[in-house]
Amino acid sequence: MKKAFVILTRNPMSLAGLILVGTVIILAVFADFIAPFPEHRGAVVDFVNFNKPPNARNWFGTDLVGRDLFSRIIYAYRISLMLGVVVLAIAVPVGVSLGLMAGYMGRKTEFIVMRITDIFLSIPPLVLAMSVMGLLKPTLTNGMIAVTVMWWPWYTRLIYNITRSERQEGYVLAAEVLGASKLHIMFREILPNCVPSILTKMTLDFGFVILIASSLSFLGLGVQPPTPDLGSMVAEGARYLPDSWWLTVFPGLAILVVVFGFNLIGDALREILGVDE
Amino acid sequence: MTDLTLKIEDLKLGFKSWSGVNPVLHGISLHIRKGERVALVGESGSGKSVTARIVLGMLQELSASRISGNVLFEGEDVNAMRAKRHRALRGTRVSMIFQDPTSSLNPVYTIGRQFFEVLCRADPAISEKDARQKAASALDDVAIHEPERVLDSYAFQLSGGMNQRVMIAMALVNNPALLLADEPGTALDVTVQAQTLKLMSGLVEKHETAVLFISHNLGVVREFADRVYVIYKGNIVEQGPTDALFADPRHPYTKALLSAVPRISGGGIPDIAEDMDGFHDPLIAHEGYSERELLK
Numbered sequence: 318m319k320k321a322f323v324i325l326t327r328n329p330m331s332l333a334g335l336i337l338v339g340t341v342i343i344l345a346v347f348a349d350f351i352a353p354f355p356e357h358r359g360a361v362v363d364f365v366n367f368n369k370p371p372n373a374r375n376w377f378g379t380d381l382v383g384r385d386l387f388s389r390i391i392y393a394y395r396i397s398l399m400l401g402v403v404v405l406a407i408a409v410p411v412g413v414s415l416g417l418m419a420g421y422m423g424r425k426t427e428f429i430v431m432r433i434t435d436i437f438l439s440i441p442p443l444v445l446a447m448s449v450m451g452l453l454k455p456t457l458t459n460g461m462i463a464v465t466v467m468w469w470p471w472y473t474r475l476i477y478n479i480t481r482s483e484r485q486e487g488y489v490l491a492a493e494v495l496g497a498s499k500l501h502i503m504f505r506e507i508l509p510n511c512v513p514s515i516l517t518k519m520t521l522d523f524g525f526v527i528l529i530a531s532s533l534s535f536l537g538l539g540v541q542p543p544t545p546d547l548g549s550m551v552a553e554g555a556r557y558l559p560d561s562w563w564l565t566v567f568p569g570l571a572i573l574v575v576v577f578g579f580n581l582i583g584d585a586l587r588e589i590l591g592v593d594e
Numbered sequence: 595m596t597d598l599t600l601k602i603e604d605l606k607l608g609f610k611s612w613s614g615v616n617p618v619l620h621g622i623s624l625h626i627r628k629g630e631r632v633a634l635v636g637e638s639g640s641g642k643s644v645t646a647r648i649v650l651g652m653l654q655e656l657s658a659s660r661i662s663g664n665v666l667f668e669g670e671d672v673n674a675m676r677a678k679r680h681r682a683l684r685g686t687r688v689s690m691i692f693q694d695p696t697s698s699l700n701p702v703y704t705i706g707r708q709f710f711e712v713l714c715r716a717d718p719a720i721s722e723k724d725a726r727q728k729a730a731s732a733l734d735d736v737a738i739h740e741p742e743r744v745l746d747s748y749a750f751q752l753s754g755g756m757n758q759r760v761m762i763a764m765a766l767v768n769n770p771a772l773l774l775a776d777e778p779g780t781a782l783d784v785t786v787q788a789q790t791l792k793l794m795s796g797l798v799e800k801h802e803t804a805v806l807f808i809s810h811n812l813g814v815v816r817e818f819a820d821r822v823y824v825i826y827k828g829n830i831v832e833q834g835p836t837d838a839l840f841a842d843p844r845h846p847y848t849k850a851l852l853s854a855v856p857r858i859s860g861g862g863i864p865d866i867a868e869d870m871d872g873f874h875d876p877l878i879a880h881e882g883y884s885e886r887e888l889l890k
Contacts, residue, residue, distance in 0.1 A: 424657075487697035491761075494650060495715060496684030509702040 324589050325582065334581025341575050345394040352388035360543040371563055378563035380553070386563065389545040390571045396546055397575065400461055401526045405519055407465045412472025413515060417503040419473065420480025431477065437470040443532060450538040460539045464529055468522070475518060476511055483507045513590035520586055524579030531572050547572050598666070599772050599804035600649060601625040601889075605663035607644060607653065607828075615660055618644055619828040623885050626772070629802040631795070633819035633836070635809060635851070641828045642808045646774045648672070649806070650688060651680030668771060685715040689765040690774040695757035695782075699749035705729075705760055706745035709767065716768040732763040736793050755786035762794050766801055773798060773805045780811070791818055812855050816840055821883070824848050826873060834880030844880070846872030 325331045349355055353375075363383030371378045377386035419430035437445070449463035483489060484507070492506050531548030533539040540546035547568045554564025586592075602624050608615040619641045626632045634642050644653060651672050653659045665672040667688065672680070692698045699708060709729035713720050720728075726745065733741035736759040749757055758779055765773055778794070779787040795818055798805050809815050815822060815836070822839050824832040824847065832845040843849045850873075879885070 487692055487694055488700040491690075491692065491698040492700070493652065494684055494690040495712060496681040496686070497711075498681070506700055510700070512702075 325585055328585055330581050331585030334578045334585065337574050337578030338582060341394055341578065342398065344391050345398050348391045348395050352385075352391045354385040354388040355392075357384040357388045358392040358543075358545050368561055370561075377567040378561075380550075380564060381557075381561075386550075386567055389550065390547070390568060393545040393547045393550065393568070394571065394575070396457065396540060396544065397527045397530060400457070400464070400530050401523045403461050404464045404468055404526045404530075405522060407461075408468035409472055409515065409519060412469035413476045413508070413511070415469070416473040416476025417480055417507060417511075420477040421484055421499065421503050421507065427477075430473065434470040434473045434477075437467065438474070440467075442467045442529065446529065446533055447536070447538060450533060455538050455541060457540050457544070460530060460533055463533065463538075464526055467529075468526065471522075472515070472518070475514060479511045479514055480507055483510055513586075514592045517583055517587045517590060517592045520579055521583035524576035524583075527579075528572065528576050597628040598889075599626050599628050599630075599668060600806065601664070601666040602645070602649075603664040603666075605645070605648065605665060606661070607641075607648065608660040610658045610660060617828065621663065622823075622825065622828070622830045624823050624830065624833075625885065625889060626804045626806055628771070628804055629799070631798065631805045631807060631818060631820045633807040633809060633815040633822045634825055635812065635815055635822055636825035637810060637851075640825045642810075642825060643776055645825075646690065646776055646806065646808055649772070649774060650684055650690065651675060651677070654680070685712060685770075686768050687770050688772045688774065689768065689770040690776060691758075691761050691765045691778045693777045693780045695761045695779070696749055696754055698761055699757060701749055704746055704748055705752075709745065709764060712764050712767060728767065729763075732767045733760065735766075735797060736760070736763045736790075738763075754782050755790060758782060758786070758790045759793065762790065762797065766797055766803065769801055770803060773803050775805060775807045775809075777809050777811070778807075780809075787814065788817070794818075812840075812852065824851065829874075830877055831873075831875065832878045832880075833885075834883045838880045838883075842880075844878045845875060847875075 325335055344351055352358075361382070361384055363379070365383065366375065366379050367383035368381055369375055369379045369383075375385045375387065377390065379385055380389070415430050415434070419427045419434075445467045446463040449466055450459060453459040453462070480503075489502060489506060492502050497506070527547075530539055531546070531551070534546045534548030535552045537549070537552065539548055542549065550568035551565050551572070554561065554568065557564055602622060604621045604623055605619055606617070606621050607619040608617045610616075622641070622645065624632070624634070634645065636642050647653045648661065648665060649667065649672060654661060654673060654675075655677055661673055663673075667683070675683075699705070706726060706729060709732070710720075710722060710725045713725045713728060729745055730741035733744055738744050738756065738759055744752065744756065744760065749760075752760070762778075775794070779790055782790070791814060797803075807815065807819055819836050822834065822836050823830050824839075824845065826847045832839065832843070832848045839848070840852070843852050879887075882888075
């Protein structure tokens, strides 16, 4: 693990990714201290400074009710990162366990789990998330549920495929011959051998989860105002293009930075850990 | 007889498929006494490995398998056991070593960790320190000179021959009554294979472990086994003591098998059709070595 981190800092691309992601995480964690106008994350109105282009007081300009965009973007990062963590924290264990079960036990379990997975995968992800959001109220929690529902099948399929090939390996047979239980073989023998793939996919996915969540709120189905969210900020600003360009460009760049950063790290991890997809 | 470790009587195995049941074993009988080294020789697909799997109770769990006949392990009927009992026997009373030692060890755990898990099978309360000590002495038995270093290594850091010895040590560390050796060391080069077999031979003698040695390598069988069963297409076709069988092969299939061994003096490998006349002749047992006589 430590070695992987050292290698990550050697490669210029992954170093760039680490710096981007690290900056975003620091901004989000210490938002209360970094943001110049912490109170602007809520419903604050400041008509004196409304719709100002970037200047020395408001680095990224202000929005239509005079709130500092830089502060709002920092707080939006906080929500985006939390969303990513929560979604992956639910989707990965669920998806991985189901994938292990389907891959190792085979037969009926395999059939049932994989066909359900197929059903989920056959629905376009955004449509699935939108329909979940349509059924439930558009809140942050429901947004997380929606993204989680569309995310777990990818892990099931990934782990299912790895398990299927690992099952043929000698060490699995050796463990069976030693009388190890199915649970032991799935979680103690096979799972550790899937970790590189899971880690790589999680890093890559982190960016995509943020992207999808932003897409949802861009469509008005995610986080509701006045809570700052990158997607809804872009959506609001899009109406005032091209005159008030800062309203869309900065939140858009903010999305780009975090997704790009996670992708760079993910790609580097894939190379380091020797995972091929 | 109490010293019978394994007794298989008229074992039949078939696999159910869409077109009916495909027979694999047509009623084989064999037995192994305590401390005896018995070889099961045959070509690929003759049913050697499935026999071992049945002894371990691994095929009984498959819904597609159709098994009849008796498999008695220390007097207990393996076919009638519950899956839980099978698992309890595996790793403690019966253990197995495989063709490719390196892939039989999990790449993400150290040798020491895997030893610990094996020892936990027999004694769940064992402390990590005791396990380490036991593992080190087991590795010492298989002529590994730096057991401490090996215990902290991963399988890919050791040579194939070392891994093979580690596997043997692991298989014998719980003092099993029966060791199933499924073509051990086929993936290794010949000199290392000979060396490890010698080690294994000494160890099973010391532990009084019965061995079912499954192989297609006649040279290895000749070195290792006390008695030989020759299996062909799910039938045992000849059985007898190793020396007699090699000196005087009587069944046409055994003759063909022996003449197919490449010789250092040259001479090509003879053409042997897959299914020659006489290959399906009934079982030939050498004098005094039929199942009935031996089990008296």
